[in-house]
Amino acid sequence: MKRRILALILFVPTVLVADGFHMNSQGIKALGMGGFATATANDASTVFYNVGAIAHLKQNTFAAGFSAVLPYTSYLDPFDGNSDRNVTPSFPFHFYGVYKLKNKFTTGFAVFTPYTVNTKWEDDWAGRYIVQEERMQTLNIQPALAYEINEHLSIGAGPILAWAHTKRRHAVDVASSTVEFGEAEYKSSGTGFGFNAGLHYIYNNISIGLNYRSMQKIKLNNGTVTYSDIPQGAVILEGTPSTADYRSAVTLPAMIETGIAYNLNTKFTATFNFSLAQWSKVDAVSFDFVDNKELTFAEGGNYDDCLSFNLGGQYQYNERMVFRAGLVVENSPVKDGYGSPASPDANKFIYSGGVSYLWKQGLTVDGGIMIQNYKSRLESNNVSYNFNGEYKTTLYILGLGISYAF
Amino acid sequence: MFLFIGLLSLSGCKNSFDEPAISAGNADFTHFVALGGYFTAGFGDGALTYDIQKNSFPAILASRFALVGGGDFKQPLVNPGPGLAYDAGYNIISKLTLNISNDCHGNEVLIPFRSAGDPSNENWIGCATCPYNNLGVPGAKSFNLSQNTFGRNLYPPGNPFYHRFASDNVQSSTILSDAALVNPTFFVLWVGNEDVWQYARSGGIGDIDSIGMNDITPVSTFQSAYNGIISSLLAGNASKGALANIPNIDCFPFFTAIPYNGLQLTKAEADHLNATSNIITFHEGANAYVVYPPNSSNYYRQLGPGEFVLLSVPQDSLTCDSLGTPQHPIPANYILDSAEVNNIRTYTALYNNFIASVAAVNDLALVDMQSFFNSFKQAQMNNGVHYTNQYLKNSIFSLDGLYPNARGNAFIANTFIKSINSKYLSTLPLVDANSYRGNTLP
Numbered sequence: 050m051k052r053r054i055l056a057l058i059l060f061v062p063t064v065l066v067a068d069g070f071h072m073n074s075q076g077i078k079a080l081g082m083g084g085f086a087t088a089t090a091n092d093a094s095t096v097f098y099n100v101g102a103i104a105h106l107k108q109n110t111f112a113a114g115f116s117a118v119l120p121y122t123s124y125l126d127p128f129d130g131n132s133d134r135n136v137t138p139s140f141p142f143h144f145y146g147v148y149k150l151k152n153k154f155t156t157g158f159a160v161f162t163p164y165t166v167n168t169k170w171e172d173d174w175a176g177r178y179i180v181q182e183e184r185m186q187t188l189n190i191q192p193a194l195a196y197e198i199n200e201h202l203s204i205g206a207g208p209i210l211a212w213a214h215t216k217r218r219h220a221v222d223v224a225s226s227t228v229e230f231g232e233a234e235y236k237s238s239g240t241g242f243g244f245n246a247g248l249h250y251i252y253n254n255i256s257i258g259l260n261y262r263s264m265q266k267i268k269l270n271n272g273t274v275t276y277s278d279i280p281q282g283a284v285i286l287e288g289t290p291s292t293a294d295y296r297s298a299v300t301l302p303a304m305i306e307t308g309i310a311y312n313l314n315t316k317f318t319a320t321f322n323f324s325l326a327q328w329s330k331v332d333a334v335s336f337d338f339v340d341n342k343e344l345t346f347a348e349g350g351n352y353d354d355c356l357s358f359n360l361g362g363q364y365q366y367n368e369r370m371v372f373r374a375g376l377v378v379e380n381s382p383v384k385d386g387y388g389s390p391a392s393p394d395a396n397k398f399i400y401s402g403g404v405s406y407l408w409k410q411g412l413t414v415d416g417g418i419m420i421q422n423y424k425s426r427l428e429s430n431n432v433s434y435n436f437n438g439e440y441k442t443t444l445y446i447l448g449l450g451i452s453y454a455f
Numbered sequence: 456m457f458l459f460i461g462l463l464s465l466s467g468c469k470n471s472f473d474e475p476a477i478s479a480g481n482a483d484f485t486h487f488v489a490l491g492g493y494f495t496a497g498f499g500d501g502a503l504t505y506d507i508q509k510n511s512f513p514a515i516l517a518s519r520f521a522l523v524g525g526g527d528f529k530q531p532l533v534n535p536g537p538g539l540a541y542d543a544g545y546n547i548i549s550k551l552t553l554n555i556s557n558d559c560h561g562n563e564v565l566i567p568f569r570s571a572g573d574p575s576n577e578n579w580i581g582c583a584t585c586p587y588n589n590l591g592v593p594g595a596k597s598f599n600l601s602q603n604t605f606g607r608n609l610y611p612p613g614n615p616f617y618h619r620f621a622s623d624n625v626q627s628s629t630i631l632s633d634a635a636l637v638n639p640t641f642f643v644l645w646v647g648n649e650d651v652w653q654y655a656r657s658g659g660i661g662d663i664d665s666i667g668m669n670d671i672t673p674v675s676t677f678q679s680a681y682n683g684i685i686s687s688l689l690a691g692n693a694s695k696g697a698l699a700n701i702p703n704i705d706c707f708p709f710f711t712a713i714p715y716n717g718l719q720l721t722k723a724e725a726d727h728l729n730a731t732s733n734i735i736t737f738h739e740g741a742n743a744y745v746v747y748p749p750n751s752s753n754y755y756r757q758l759g760p761g762e763f764v765l766l767s768v769p770q771d772s773l774t775c776d777s778l779g780t781p782q783h784p785i786p787a788n789y790i791l792d793s794a795e796v797n798n799i800r801t802y803t804a805l806y807n808n809f810i811a812s813v814a815a816v817n818d819l820a821l822v823d824m825q826s827f828f829n830s831f832k833q834a835q836m837n838n839g840v841h842y843t844n845q846y847l848k849n850s851i852f853s854l855d856g857l858y859p860n861a862r863g864n865a866f867i868a869n870t871f872i873k874s875i876n877s878k879y880l881s882t883l884p885l886v887d888a889n890s891y892r893g894n895t896l897p
Binding site: 121122123125126127128129175176177178179219222223224225226280281282283285286287425434435436439441442443 | 470471472475553555563564565835836837838839840847848849884885886887889890892893894895896897
């Protein structure tokens with residue numbers, strides 16, 4: 050008997066309620082080396098990867114790019130299984146600028162997508178009462194100022210303005226003679242603040258970086274849930290409103306990243322990076338209903354911290370071409386029993402490659418590809434929803450960008 | 456790049472899983488028969504209905520057995536539509552459906568109602584597609600399974616639900632002889648409910664240690680009848696099966712939906728009642744209902760904790776006609792008082808002890824339905840849905856408040872599957888209960 054169930058969902062790798070890594074694609078050069086560039090100051094994306102290092106950049110520079118994120122998640126239910134497939138690529142983007150001021154000051158500017166969720170299952174799939182669709186878009190805007198203390202040491206910092214928009218849809222368990230189940234759709238948006246600070250140290254052919262990004266709590270004060278296809282009998286029985294307002298929040302975890310880069314010779318650089326995303330400090334997300342208090346609920350929380358270890362390298366092939374490669378191992382912050390089909394996270398192994406081509410004086414075109422292999426995750430005693438099954442995810446990120454230095 | 460994305464989207468990228476192993480273990484599910492009463496037959500919404508028969512827990516079990524060599528599973532189905540139910544005078548009535556109506560205060564409420572039945576459901580379908588694998592008969596007590604009068608058309612002792620499909624409904628067939636026609640290799644047996652529940656459903660109007668319709672069967676009668684059923688089943692090819700025990704009534708909305716202290720009074724109403732009655736003092740808020748004791752309409756008393764008002768009570772009279780006050784005490788046939796509750800609890804425990812010992816002696820699976828129903832006293836999360844034992848609300852129970860809807864049958868089937876898997880080392884998959892229908896709302 051065939052019991053291969055395919056549910057294909059799409060989500061950009063970091064998630065509303067818990068999924069442990071930063072997006073890895075905020076810079077195309079870094080993407081090729083595993084998504085880290087704490088110690089290497091390559092182009093304007095350094096504003097993101099280590100704000101302290103921009104003072105060590107020699108020129109004014111801009112970088113812009115986008116990536117296509119293609120995650121494939123399959124779900125094997127413990128019953129019969131239903132085929133479910135949905136492919137909707139997402140395209141996070143970024144723009145960075147670095148401008149050298151006088152007196153060893155450097156200023157920077159960044160606009161990027163730190164986290165995105167895009168999960169869509171078939172409307173009638175087995176987990177429909179948990180999630181049919183979950184989307185979150187975020188944007189960070191960050192000015193920065195850095196100072197070169199001496200030729201070895203530089204520091205930088207900047208405030209972050211964060212914005213998020215969320216949408217979630219799930220089925221409601223009420224049936225009439227014409228309707229199999231109702232629908233609830235949640236929408237909210239809001240803003241929050243954070244800050245970012247970094248430090249960069251160069252000594253001979255070794256450089257070391259340290260970058261800290263604070264927790265960002267984005268308040269979603271304008272949440273609205275809309276119910277549809279609710280039979281009148283359910284309205285009488287449960288008092289289900291047609292719409293209700295709620296307040297919620299999205300919390301992005303604090304992240305500390307440190308890395309070391311070593312120039313073996315004029316052509317080859319090896320890097321090692323380590324990052325810690327403080328998911329353990331992220332509480333459950335509460336949905337507080339203003340007038341319909343009986344609808345209030347909370348979910349998520351109870352996370353582990355997420356640790357990433359990255360090994361990367363870049364090789365100057367000739368005057369025009371640079372090749373890059375990277376490996377990452379990373380644990381999932383989602384504990385056993387707490388997996389959610391809204392964002393089926395798991396421990397993962399990531400590998401990537403990239404290339405840069407110097408097109409004209411100062412203008413570089415960058416390309417990168419990353420493949421993330423999630424370890425199969427078997428939920429057999431699910432606490433959150435009593436929703437069991439096996440998840441497998443493979444995720445592809447393709448990035449394209451340009452950078453210009455003058 | 457976009458070409459590459461397109462290729463990735465269309466090609467490969469499938470994550471494959473190991474095929475889960477599904478096996479029958481030590482059991483042989485080739486010929487499966489289910490014996491029992493209301494729960495087994497596919498009774499719900501106050502009637503034997505096509506929709507719930509199709510999703511009866513034995514039918515769901517059979518769909519899993521079919522994965523590992525189980526054969527055809529035939530049921531004596533009624534026609535789609537109003538189903539088959541009888542009033543007290545054996546007139547055919549329909550199943551319950553919910554209607555929206557206004558109560559005397561002008562509030563919109565959901566009222567279960569019945570309409571005209573389908574008389575053709577009573578016709579003898581006999582052996583047209585027999586032998587039947589589901590021999591659950593609503594109302595069958597343990598000792599009815601071997602009685603050849605049970606299928607005859609004199610009601611009682613005949614039973615119209617069996618009469619319509621007994622292989623010989625004039626003279627000789629019994630439920631057990633019809634079961635033997637299946638030549639079963641595996642059986643499930645869930646009898647004993649009716650032996651105590653008919654008494655409970657009727658408000659304890661019957662006797663204990665007696666064999667009338669609304670009586671509680673004597674323990675010795677139950678034991679010898681149960682032993683007779685087991686030896687009859689084991690005399691054929693079946694050496695394996697599952698025995699289910701009897702749930703307590705205090706987890707069923709038919710008994711619990713109306714609280715004993717559900718008489719809600721305003722200050723003025725309480726003062727008015729206190730002025731007319733000097734036996735009981737009422738106060739603002741929740742008060743215990745006022746009822747007649749059994750066989751009495753001269754004096755009345757208030758209910759206490761642990762006593763039950765049955766869902767069969769005329770609820771509009773509770774709301775609008777002072778039923779449950781000294782003006783109109785609730786008649787005893789809508790009440791289970793503490794003595795009656797104690798009888799039910801005592802006999803249920805005695806039957807269950809015996810069922811457990813029979814399972815142990817004959818090395819059969821024991822399905823603990825008592826624990827299963829108890830677990831729903833707290834809401835149970837299943838695939839993102841909270842299930843309760845409340846009346847109508849996210850309920851595993853149908854509109855009659857006593858018998859499960861299709862969802863409830865799926866949960867029951869899963870409980871059987873877990874028990875069978877554990878006993879016979881089979882690896883049958885559970886079913887997704889959420890994919891079965893719950894109650895239909897207007």
